[in-house]
Amino acid sequence: MNYQEYEKASRAALGLIDSDLVLKNANIINVFTEEIYKTDIAIYNGLIVGLGKYKGKVEIDLEGKYVCPGFIDSHLHLESTLVPPAVLIHNAVLWGTTTFIVDPHESVNVSGCDGIEYILEQTNEVPANVYVMMPSCVPATPMEDNGCTFTAEDMKKYIHHPRILGLGEVMDYNSVVSAEQSMFEKLDLFRDKVIDGHAPFLSNEQLASYALAGIATDHECCDFEYALKESRNGMQVLIREGSAAKNLEAIVKGIIENNIEVSRFSFCTDDKHIEEIREEGHISYNVKKAIALGLSPLKAIKMATINAARCYGLKHLGAIAPGYQADLVVLNDLDNVVIESVYHKGKLIDNNTPIVIPKPKDHIKNTVKVKEVTKEMLMIKASQDPVSVLQMIDQQIITKHIKVEVPSQDGYFVPNKIYNKAAVIERHKLTGKIGLAVVSGFGISNGAIASSVSHDSHNIIVIGDNDHDILLAVEELVSTQGGYTIVENGKVLETLPLPIMGLISDLEFSEVHSRLKTMIQHAHRMGVPENMDPFITLSFIALPVIPEIRITTNGLYDVVNGKFITYN
Numbered sequence: 001m002n003y004q005e006y007e008k009a010s011r012a013a014l015g016l017i018d019s020d021l022v023l024k025n026a027n028i029i030n031v032f033t034e035e036i037y038k039t040d041i042a043i044y045n046g047l048i049v050g051l052g053k054y055k056g057k058v059e060i061d062l063e064g065k066y067v068c069p070g071f072i073d074s075h076l077h078l079e080s081t082l083v084p085p086a087v088l089i090h091n092a093v094l095w096g097t098t099t100f101i102v103d104p105h106e107s108v109n110v111s112g113c114d115g116i117e118y119i120l121e122q123t124n125e126v127p128a129n130v131y132v133m134m135p136s137c138v139p140a141t142p143m144e145d146n147g148c149t150f151t152a153e154d155m156k157k158y159i160h161h162p163r164i165l166g167l168g169e170v171m172d173y174n175s176v177v178s179a180e181q182s183m184f185e186k187l188d189l190f191r192d193k194v195i196d197g198h199a200p201f202l203s204n205e206q207l208a209s210y211a212l213a214g215i216a217t218d219h220e221c222c223d224f225e226y227a228l229k230e231s232r233n234g235m236q237v238l239i240r241e242g243s244a245a246k247n248l249e250a251i252v253k254g255i256i257e258n259n260i261e262v263s264r265f266s267f268c269t270d271d272k273h274i275e276e277i278r279e280e281g282h283i284s285y286n287v288k289k290a291i292a293l294g295l296s297p298l299k300a301i302k303m304a305t306i307n308a309a310r311c312y313g314l315k316h317l318g319a320i321a322p323g324y325q326a327d328l329v330v331l332n333d334l335d336n337v338v339i340e341s342v343y344h345k346g347k348l349i350d351n352n353t354p355i356v357i358p359k360p361k362d363h364i365k366n367t368v369k370v371k372e373v374t375k376e377m378l379m380i381k382a383s384q385d386p387v388s389v390l391q392m393i394d395q396q397i398i399t400k401h402i403k404v405e406v407p408s409q410d411g412y413f414v415p416n417k418i419y420n421k422a423a424v425i426e427r428h429k430l431t432g433k434i435g436l437a438v439v440s441g442f443g444i445s446n447g448a449i450a451s452s453v454s455h456d457s458h459n460i461i462v463i464g465d466n467d468h469d470i471l472l473a474v475e476e477l478v479s480t481q482g483g484y485t486i487v488e489n490g491k492v493l494e495t496l497p498l499p500i501m502g503l504i505s506d507l508e509f510s511e512v513h514s515r516l517k518t519m520i521q522h523a524h525r526m527g528v529p530e531n532m533d534p535f536i537t538l539s540f541i542a543l544p545v546i547p548e549i550r551i552t553t554n555g556l557y558d559v560v561n562g563k564f565i566t567y568n
Contacts, residue, residue: 005045012044013322015054019044021346022056023328028320029068031306034298038064043326046345050322066334068301069318070098070327070344071283072308073269074238075169075196075219078119079106079503080271080453080536082496082516084357085122085130087509088274092282093128094351096329096337098344099317100128101268101308103168103196105135109456110428110501111364112138112148118364118501120163125356127344129317129327133168133196134158136186139457140171140545145553146457147367147428152185159189165312166193170215171456171545173199174562177209187213194312197235200398201226201547207233217311219268220546222247222398224254231264236311238268239303241286243276244536245397252290262299266308271536275513281337284329288337297334360506365499368452368481370425370460371432373474375467378423380436381567382406382413388556388565389419390541390549392441394531397540401549401558406438413438413567415465417445417527422463424454424542425474426553427502433553436567439463439541442534443527447488448473451535452502454542459553461542484535486519488526494519 001009011017019042027038028051042054073092078100081088089100102123107115116132123130138150158164167190170176175183187195197218199210211233219238221227222245227237241248248267255262267286281288283304290300309318316325326346332338342349384405391400407414415421420442426433448464450473460477464470469487476485476492482502485495496515498505505512516535523534544550547559556565 013049019056026062026067043346066331069305071304072099074266074308075268095282095284097282098327108135110147137171167195169196169198171198242270242272380413382408425460435555437551445527452482
């Protein structure tokens with residue numbers, strides 16, 4: 001705020017001139033004192049200038065409705081919603097999320113710096129605050145086959161960008177705790193900014209080393225015990241409730257039962273499909289669920305607002321007080337988080353607010369390049385002895401490594417609905433690499449599902465109970481240049497093309513929503529558990545930084561012991 005702006009805003013705060021907008025008779029949620037009290041909110045030039053009795057050019061009587069600060073999503077990947085970023089943001093803003101802290105490592109793994117530019121361009125004119133964290137691990141680990149390598153040198157040109165807050169989730173925790181020089185260069189570059197973490201299941205000593213490196217947050221806590229351990233080490237726990245990973249209940253129950261102070265906790269979605277956002281909400285859903293579990297509404301709202309703002313150094317966001325940006329959520333019902341209206345910089349955001357979607361550059365399309373795949377390439381050796389199996393878990397992205405006897409014929413694995421076959425096929429550089437695995441817990445029968453969204457390298461991942469449908473699914477995604485597809489009995493039932501980097505659709509949202517809903521229904525009918533999002537869950541079994549076992553283009557990988565597993 002320059003002097004001229006301050007001088008006018010100060011006069012409005014003193015009541016010497018009318019404010020632009022006054023929301024009268026509001027029951028405000030004060031996140032500093034954990035109070036609710038009735039007052040007017042005076043807004044001038046997008047800022048809150050005062051609380052009290054004010055006059056405005058426009059006055060709206062809220063008649064005692066509750067008003068809280070706009071919600072903050074502390075960590076998400078816009079690409080995971082499948083639609084252009086502006087579409088996702090518009091839908092989430094209507095549910096009260098006015099600030100998004102984005103890690104674009106999906107785009108960068110495919111398209112490098114062009115991926116960052118895409119995210120920045122697509123979010124430049126949205127009615128929300130969109131900040132970006134520099135992807136720290138591209139590729140996620142040195143053994144990955146992705147589209148590019150993103151180094152500390154590549155990051156330097158972005159370091160002073162006003163919307164770059166810091167370094168994105170540091171997934172390669174081994175490089176941190178072993179003090180590798182290349183990782184230190186990235187950490188050192190952002191030593192005066194926020195560094196996000198990704199640190200599931202570290203030992204006490206490893207976590208100490210990880211926190212020592214200056215890593216401030218983590219969103220990978222699946223239970224309260226681990227979340228408490230991280231908060232005791234000074235880290236901010238970002239409680240995740242997305243489409244696949246749902247960690248909120250376990251952590252919030254622990255906070256309540258142990259009467260833990262909530263300042264070290266915030267909310268995030270990480271990966272959440274847009275159809276779920278439209279049906280149940282965004283960060284508002286996290287707040288509502290936390291309240292339903294017994295957390296006080298005031299504490300839940302603090303976790304969704306000021307806690308995140310303080311963590312990321314956003315001094316102008318997260319509260320209703322003079323000098324804070326007028327990002328506000330009006331609630332008809334506090335306990336059930338029923339939203340009546342949303343304001344960003346003092347302007348009402350509703351369904352009539354235009355969505356600006358810049359046209360993406362042509363070179364971030366046509367990114368799916370695959371050598372021919374044959375049935376012989378999909379054969380997995382198996383005898384009567386137990387073999388390693390990747391076991392999926394409902395509502396989690398962690399997996400189990402089990403060893404069991406699987407169906408076989410002539411020395412090779414024969415998939416069925418209990419033990420599916422999965423393959424990850426390199427799609428960036430025509431290497432011809434294919435990794436194979438036996439998978440349990442997915443349960444698909446008489447068909448296959450494939451996706452070009454497979455974290456974080458985004459090669460093609462496919463799973464099915466027969467080779468014919470697996471091959472057909474792969475061929476379909478090559479022809480559409482990325483997407484989701486589902487095949488049954490030798491026929492493509494439905495495909496959602498994702499031609500932008502193999503990650504994002506260029507269809508209208510209604511078409512994306514309709515197709516995806518139908519495809520998920522098909523998947524559940526074909527045997528995928530009802531509690532499991534088939535596409536998001538499938539996409540994560542390729543990420544070799546989450547225990548216990550994963551599948552990559554180089555084969556089945558034991559994350560716990562850091563080694564590949566060979567089928568003999």
